[in-house]
Amino acid sequence: MPTAAEQLVGFLAAQGIDRAFCVPGESYIALLDALHAHPRIDLVTAHSEGGAGFMAVADAKLTGRPGVVLVSRGPGACNASIAVHTAEQDAVPLILLVGQVERRDLRRRAFQEIDYTVMFNGIAKWVGEATDPDQVPELIARAYAMATGGVPGPVVLSLPEDVLAMPCTAPMLPATIARPAPPAPADTARLAALLRAAERPILLAGHAFEAPGGRDALLAFAEAWNLPVAVSFRRQDLFPNGHALYAGDLGLRNPDAQRTAFAEADLILALGTRLTDLTTQGWTWPAPGQRLVHVCAEPRFLGWQFPAELALAADARAVIAALAPEAATAPAARGAWNARLRALHLADCEVVPRTTPDGIAFAGVAKLVERALAPDAILTLDAGTFGAPFYRKVQWHPPQRLLAPVSGAMGFGVPAAVAAALRFPGRQVVCAVGDGGVLMTGAELAVAVARGASIKLLLSDNGSYASIRIHQERTHPGRVSGTTLENPDFLAWCRAFRVPVLAVDTDADLPALEAAFRAPGPLAAVVRTSLEAVLPRR
Numbered sequence: 001m002p003t004a005a006e007q008l009v010g011f012l013a014a015q016g017i018d019r020a021f022c023v024p025g026e027s028y029i030a031l032l033d034a035l036h037a038h039p040r041i042d043l044v045t046a047h048s049e050g051g052a053g054f055m056a057v058a059d060a061k062l063t064g065r066p067g068v069v070l071v072s073r074g075p076g077a078c079n080a081s082i083a084v085h086t087a088e089q090d091a092v093p094l095i096l097l098v099g100q101v102e103r104r105d106l107r108r109r110a111f112q113e114i115d116y117t118v119m120f121n122g123i124a125k126w127v128g129e130a131t132d133p134d135q136v137p138e139l140i141a142r143a144y145a146m147a148t149g150g151v152p153g154p155v156v157l158s159l160p161e162d163v164l165a166m167p168c169t170a171p172m173l174p175a176t177i178a179r180p181a182p183p184a185p186a187d188t189a190r191l192a193a194l195l196r197a198a199e200r201p202i203l204l205a206g207h208a209f210e211a212p213g214g215r216d217a218l219l220a221f222a223e224a225w226n227l228p229v230a231v232s233f234r235r236q237d238l239f240p241n242g243h244a245l246y247a248g249d250l251g252l253r254n255p256d257a258q259r260t261a262f263a264e265a266d267l268i269l270a271l272g273t274r275l276t277d278l279t280t281q282g283w284t285w286p287a288p289g290q291r292l293v294h295v296c297a298e299p300r301f302l303g304w305q306f307p308a309e310l311a312l313a314a315d316a317r318a319v320i321a322a323l324a325p326e327a328a329t330a331p332a333a334r335g336a337w338n339a340r341l342r343a344l345h346l347a348d349c350e351v352v353p354r355t356t357p358d359g360i361a362f363a364g365v366a367k368l369v370e371r372a373l374a375p376d377a378i379l380t381l382d383a384g385t386f387g388a389p390f391y392r393k394v395q396w397h398p399p400q401r402l403l404a405p406v407s408g409a410m411g412f413g414v415p416a417a418v419a420a421a422l423r424f425p426g427r428q429v430v431c432a433v434g435d436g437g438v439l440m441t442g443a444e445l446a447v448a449v450a451r452g453a454s455i456k457l458l459l460s461d462n463g464s465y466a467s468i469r470i471h472q473e474r475t476h477p478g479r480v481s482g483t484t485l486e487n488p489d490f491l492a493w494c495r496a497f498r499v500p501v502l503a504v505d506t507d508a509d510l511p512a513l514e515a516a517f518r519a520p521g522p523l524a525a526v527v528r529t530s531l532e533a534v535l536p537r538r
């Protein structure tokens, strides 16, 4: 008879889960053993639970299947919480399996015990705990359904050590995937009428198009209806940026001219997105009087700040499909409006070359990387000001992928690149990271090296937590507090991982950087980045 752990692993494999990420713990030895015996699941051992969790988030972004991460009780779960938060903010399906104390110790403040239903209540979609081995098939099936259904997100399953090792008599269950109902014909007709009547529409595309096939469906829909497309926060790779209909992203703060134009739209079609503070430019857009159609798979995200003329709790792709028969009547002429949005986006992409005495202006480096990116490259970004030009200045062309944490979590970049390089060994994988973020989870480079996975690391060394320093200079000019970094010798540090290194100290080193990016194989390019170039001018 299988153990509960074996049943759980069997369920995951039956859903096509072929990889899981972990930091081992004595609290889930039986689960590790079940994986040892399993031929179809590759277990990737990381060096911190945050790293393992970020790898699982990135893998889920690339595959469309839930990322699976295994961690130990207490300290392990605490470290993993950053990935749970990121999966929630990024709308990524994630299953966090936590080895728990034995049942006799539950709720007795035993060694390393945490009540995960309390701990993760605010950030996970669902938290479960098995108190009997026969519950495990049901709970893992529920975890899977919760992570993948509606707006995807993180779930947590607490598994007491003794429960995992016990025989399980309950049968493995098939997976249930909840599909939101397609829109009613009357709603489809109303939406088509709104689209036909709109003179200055804009389509705001969000997480729902991350699902397999979503990008193609979005492109076909925008073209069929002649709709300019903006993407929600940090989802630049959803739509070909070179396309005449691409109008840019909703970022930390868009240029004023672009905000003015967006505010003149007479119809905002927000498809498959949650309207967050960032996407709405600080709750200012849609502005009063602008017509809003909001489509999101879960009704709990509709009607928050913005009254919608039409609010549909539906799958955005199903809505698009339902509109297809109406496309023959789509208006063709919105030339001036579309061209205006396009021109504003292109103006925003321009980089004015700059020479700075304290190092290289990083925006130029991002443009250099853009030139050297393969047509199917995957670029992962950590949080930091070095990332800004990748969001605003670089043009993304699917199937290129930009894996960036919507949550803004530092430490995401390197583990995400490791997961990407393992998933797609044939694709160019680039990780851009700051000197702050790289020392948080950069040790995960060891995983890539151990498995022969190739990453191009672009390390921006400016001796500062510059994003925060920028805020500091704005509010407290000249009073530098807590934001300076004393860095190690990064070239030696990267060499210690057996990664070939390249020092990029001045503009004269940039041609060598471009050549190294075009060459196959791993690389760590350490760029002496100018701080002056990003600090507010005094």
Ligand SMILES: Cc1ncc(C[n+]2csc(CCOP(=O)(O)OP(=O)(O)O)c2C)c(N)n1
Binding pocket: 383, 384, 385, 386, 387, 408, 409, 410, 411, 433, 434, 435, 436, 437, 438, 460, 462, 464, 465, 466, 467, 468
């Ligand atoms: C885990 C985490 N801790 C703190 C922050 C706040 N934060 C955002 S950006 C940043 C500085 C990033 O510094 P660095 O990696 O050196 O990049 P830079 O901004 O200098 O380009 C900090 C501390 C965060 N977003 N995530």
